[in-house]
Amino acid sequence: MTSLPIKQLNASAADFESQLDALLAWESVSDHSVAETVARILADVKSEGDTALLRYTNQFDRLGANSVTDLVIPKARLEEALTKVSPEQRKALEAAAERVRSYHEHQKQDSWKYTEADGTVLGQQVRAMDRVGLYVPGGKASYPSSVLMNALPAKVAGVDEVIMVVPTPDGEVNEMVFAAAAIAEVDMVITVGGAQAVAALAYGTETVPKVDKIVGPGNIFVATAKRSVFGTVAIDMIAGPSEILVVCDGKTDPDWIAMDLFSQAEHDEQAQSILVSPDADFLEKVQESVDRLLPTLDREDIVRQSMADRGAFIKVDDLTQAAEVINRIAPEHLELSVADPEAMLPLVRHAGAIFMGRHTAEAIGDYCAGPNHVLPTSGTARFSSPLGVYDFQKRSSIIYxxxxxxxxxxxxxxxxxxxxxxxxxxxxxxxxxxxx
Structure with a gap:
């Protein structure tokens, strides 16, 4: 069995910083041809409305729709999806939705004010946005969990209307996505996607209402379109590849750690999985687990390339130095697979989501723990936060x-x-x- 070549770094090495910079480097800017294509699509939809939206949708998704109104999914069809998914899938969606909704209820911010001695009143009025657009990838790369994670915080915030766009290439519908939209009480679902859907949400068309903010993941064309319309509308973030950083003291089952690393690597070849440990022998054990378990994965080829190109094992002197590495990387997902994660927590300044202890797999956070799985990537956890209710609220100052x-x-x-x-x-x- 050939061992997968994973980069080996030592945090105490003189050239560690330069090696880490090379490991973390990722170019998020789309190429010129993508930018040109997106600019043309945005301009056409802005000027032609439904006509351009229908033309591009039929072209890119290989559909034969006669009008955009034909692509609006009736509420009854969404409810029907609840009966088309298996009872087990429906139960899982409803359980996840309840946990996500409950967690985000704790994030709600209330208006406040206070009165000074001379009668002057100062305060802050908190109000939800009127209308929000939710982009959901379609076809085979469909993520019903993204529907819940994006729609439910908006609903908890009090957003009046959530408009969801989801492409259906070749007419392929993911029933779990429709079912999730029904559970999250999405107000309108339209089966359009790509840059043309982003343009429709940003500028409005005869059928698609103009929104105040666009959230949700997408491909490079969607990300480029979101970047381009920022300012006309708000956006959540420009997300990079998925990331996981696991810190382990050497006492967790190495098979668990290997699979945790795989859980992000399987997203795509650009995803990044990093293991940090003060135990050199443990790093070797995880390497053995990686080599043994990798051939058992359905997405073996994707994981293999991701781990070889962007994965790494980093040897540190101790957990204090591990915390320094954490803050240097500012990972999207951080697993503290150590005996006392609470002791490490105060040392962590930059991370999107922190998974505490040996039994808390990052995958739980992706689906049903409750906190949002829309997280800052590419080091932006230094200044950004997970998606939440606060992203769908506005604050007005009160002065009397x-x-x-x-x-x-x-x-x-x-x-x-x-x-x-x-x-x-x-x-x-x-x-x-x-x-x-």
Whole structure:
């Protein structure tokens, strides 16, 4: 049996930083031809509406639809999907939905205000967005879990209308995706996809309502389109390949760790799986598990290329140094497969989701733990957070000045405004100043 060549790094080596930079390097920008194609599609849908949306949908998804309205899925059809999936699948979707909904209920933010001694009132009003667009990949690469993870936080936030777009190439429908939309109470489902669907959500067409924000994963054309329409609408993020960083003290079953690494590597060849451990012998044991278990996978070829091209085993001196590596990488998924994960937690500053202990597989978080599986990738966990209810809420500042408050604040504003040579600002504030 040939051993899979996985990069071996040592965090104490003099060239570790440069080696790590090379390992983490990933170019997220689409090439010129993709950008040109997307720009043309966006412009056509913006100017032609349904006509362009239908033309591109029929072309790319090989459909023969007569109008975009034919691609709008009736609510009854979504409910029907609940009967078409197996009882086991429906039960799993409903159980996952309940956990996701319950978790996100804890994220809801309320409006607040306080009154100062002179009667001035300051505060913040929190309101949900009016309408949100949810992009869901279609065909064979369909993810009903993405429907739940994107739609339910919006619903919990109080979004009035969730519009879901999902392509059906060659008319191929994933019943679990439709069933998930029914369970999440998505308001409108349209079987369109690609850059043309993003354009329709961003600009609006005769059939597709214009939304305030677009969320959900997609291919390079979808990601490029989302980047292009940002500013016209909000977007969740531009996601890179899936990542997992496992820190293990050497006491977890190596087969478990190998399969945890595979769980992300099987997404695609660009996915990244990294194992960090202070135990050199354990790293060798995991290598043996990788070599033995890899041939048993349905997606062996994808996992093999992912692990060979972007995977790594990193030897550290101790778990403190492991935490330094964590924060340097800022992984999307972090497993702390150690005896005392709580002790390590305060050391972790940057990670999308943290899975605590030997029994908490990252895969649980993908489906049914409750927290969102839409997470920052490519090191963006340094400044970004998981998708949540707060992503579908807006905050407005509340300012009410009593006469006395307006007078006192007006004196301060006057000085600052005139210091900036903005006379009208100053005089506007000065009109409210009371005479002593």
């Amino acid at each position: 000045c009593s006469p006395r408050g307006a007078s006192e604040l007006g004196k301060v504003a006057s000085v600052l405004a005139r210091g900036e040579s903005l006379e009208a600002h100053g005089r506007s504030a000065e009109y409210r100043i009371l005479e002593d």
